[in-house]
Amino acid sequence: MTNRELNLIFLPDDLWMSILARLPLKCITTSKLVCKQWKSLVESEIFRGVFLSQQQNTSSSSWSLMWRERQIEFIAQYGCDIPRSLGSYVSSFLADMSQTQKESHKLFPPREKIKTVEVVAYTNVGLILICVKSFSSDRNYYVANPLSQQTVKIPPPFSPPLAGFKREKSFRPAGLATRIKHGVVVSGYKFVCLDTRKVNKGVLSFMIYSSETNSWSFKTVLSPIPLFGFNHRNPVSLNGEIYWTAPNEGGEDDLVGHDFYSESDQYNVIPFPELNLELVERCNRACTISQGFLMYMNIISREFLEELREENRLCVWKLESHTADSGDWQLVARVLIPDGFEYIPLTIHPFDAKIAYLWKREHHSLVSVDLKNDKFVIHKELERRSDNVTIKSISYSGYEFPDPTDEIDKTYFSTFVLTPWLQRIP
Template sequence: MDSFTEDLWAMVLARLPIKISTGFKLVCKQWKSIVESPFFKNLFISAHQKSHSSTWSLMSRFYVDPEIVGHYQCDTWGLDRSLGSFIKSFLADKQQKYKYQQVSVEAYSDVGLILIHVASSDRVIYVANPVSRECVEILIHDPLPTGFGTYEYSFLWQWGLVTRTVNGVLLGYKVILIDKLLRDTKLNCLIYSSETGLWSLETLHLPHSLFIRHPGYPISLNGSLHWLGMSTEHHKVVLSIDFYTTSTGSVQCRVTPFPDLEKITMFTRFCTPFQGFLMYMNIVSVTKVDGSLDNKLCVWRLMSEGYWQLMSETSPAFTLTDNFDYLPVTVNPFDAKTAYLWSMKQERLLSFDVYNGKLVIHNQCEGSGDGRTVIPVNDPRAMIFFKRLLERVSVVGENYFIPFVLPQWLHRIPKR
């Protein structure tokens, strides 16, 4: 083995999971140099590109463990337990450090980082990777928005976390605190930049007047945050804010109406991330010439130019049932043809193929080809909580779930 060249070592090490490779740098200087090289990173991604899935979980904004649905034990990361367990243990350590002050996950990013807030007088937040346990502590300095630090702030302000990645390298992140109370077309934000280490208070100007009431977690993608909102004409829209725009040097806001506003839909509108895009799925009813309805399962993705591109349109058999009792949960972030539904009648999680409509009923910790499906049927408290949240989703359209996805590479948190 002493005769191995660096390129041979790189070929061997690149076929092992990311979680194992993090310890290679401790073996010797040669291995450290190999693992930190751009050549090794490209080789690793190439070696694992045939693995169509990675580790991910659908997290609740109020409940960390167990997850609603998740996949782990995948080749890319090689984890032997779910993301919820990593997050739960990480939060427990922080609670012990701050003498059991309330510690909560406030935001998830698209590069595997989370934002943690500590409810203490220190006003401490953390940007962390719960798997590698890498963590950066940030103190919230002035200027503080009105009402921040009080009990009511959590109902008036919302956290977000965005990142800047160039050529697959994480160069920076921004922590966002957004005022939920829209004032006509003005939106106040408190922004921390890792590149400057400073906070700034900014007022964003939206292109249209919007109404956002108790929004769910924003989805973080490519330096932008995306929310579901409602226009003054009571149309459901997606509000997208790009915090790394370079065209004008300031934050850019965009409002995109959903593509099926003039049609009858079966699902509560929701969006999910998929490989850098924001995806939207719904069952649309189209009236035929004879007056009957033709149900089409449609999947769109939001393009950077601000329009929805139709990705697929099918007529699966389950959409024709008279007792339609399904609620959308999420789309697999690494497999666009697989979506998840919740059956209110069966009280079970179902996955289905968006092309042929084939349904699969899942049981707790059911193994699959690319990971493990987890639903909290063995935890009565979690099941009751999950059902209540889904009822709110079906009645008022509020989304309380967010996919947390580990990328194909372990990004180190930038430090100043």
């Protein structure tokens, strides 16, 4: 062995750390097999922090906007670390899982055979929640990482059954709660199920599975104000708290949230930003997570009767903080839109809060808006940028429907985000 090779081997840890952190994540994972020194470095929290600090560029971040009802990918952005979109990984993973489940149940009675395998919740930490339902409507739930193919089955609630507990089937999945630190899930995850019978009584009852304790528990939380319904089908999870929407006494939606890692027995009811009476919201409320904050956007119209004209603006707010019954919403953008009826707000870039995405009705096309300079860009079905980032929209997927605008107006979308640092499911 030459002196030059010896010098390379005995480089200081901090220098090796700086070199390894510049590699793609797949190469870093493989590097752990080279020697004990590299394995120790790569698995350290210090290295993870160095790696994540170098991955702040949005071009290296992969994410997708999923159309929940259709179980298809609406928007996708993926970088140099993965060769295809997250939605394609989800689709192939579900197809394989469905085949495996059906094979394992082919000798079962007809009612116990597998009917559907579908995603019921997406997260911003690379995990999805899957429901496997039989023809008898029995359900099993799994937490999965579609890229690593790792799957963890959630044990049935209270097996053997809890004394006096006979209402398990009234509980429906309401989301996955996770907490992240430096891009890594800490404190495991919590699978949250809601008792749909009590949502109009000012009380929310939850069954919660904790991966840390590998056990189920009950939790009942109270409302500071009355609610008149509850939309548990489109959860948004942020650092331990899950948010939903619910109509209030006046028929308007409020934002409802609860921190499932807290001891609080109240859930938070946060009114959306107050609007002047002469302003009108044109679209469904679009809530999403961007750069660690909950964001809300809508197209707001104002009529100028004397001038016989209407002004439409895309307004974006950031939830800075909240109490049990109010929120500190900061208006971060007001972009003039020539014809508000032509656009439907979809989402905000998870890693760049200055970029919003809309759907243009007339051309059935994806439009991005730079909220800083009010620049609109109509995207092609498939685009590859010079920085190795690919952007894909729904029309490229080959999915056809008679009038997408009618459905998009009424649908719900979920953002699925791949964290820069891959880890095993807790």
